[in-house]
Amino acid sequence: MTTSVVSIVYVNDAPAAARFYGELLGMSPSFETPGYITFDLGPGADLALWSGQFEELSPDVPRTSEVCLALDGGPDEINAIFQQWSSKGVTILGEPRDVGFGLTFLAVDPDGNRIRVAPRD
Incomplete structure (x- = not known):
């Protein structure tokens, strides 16, 4: 079985978050929709930015x-x-x-x- 690990980060604005992460990582997204954007980090690993799941995320919410x-x-x-x-x-x-x-x-x-x-x- 082939598997891939996708780490999902919940964000308010996926395109804005993709610009932020794209600049930090020095790469462009590998898949884009208005609310879900992924970066291919190498074989079997992706970073996904997903908006719309938690409206108005607050920086005051503890991140674990x-x-x-x-x-x-x-x-x-x-x-x-x-x-x-x-x-x-x-x-x-x-x-x-x-x-x-x-x-x-x-x-x-x-x-x-x-x-x-x-x-x-």
Whole structure:
């Protein structure tokens, strides 16, 4: 059986969220409808942005999950991404710090969804 893992992020405005994620990831969507847009992240992995499921999401609503971008480049790459995102005005919740699995930082998208940048295991 062939499987694919699709991580769905609920957003208020899928096209606006796709512009945000497209710029962060340096890629274009692989599939687009007005309320559902996906990015092909590689074999068997997609990121989907879905609007219309939770009208008027509030940043005050606790988010209990994260999209994690796992990088191969080590601390230098993580620090470079942190600097790049900071200069673009991305909201940063936690600056780079060393935790049990390596250097990581935490940001949020315009809907309050958490985005972690960390080393690949």
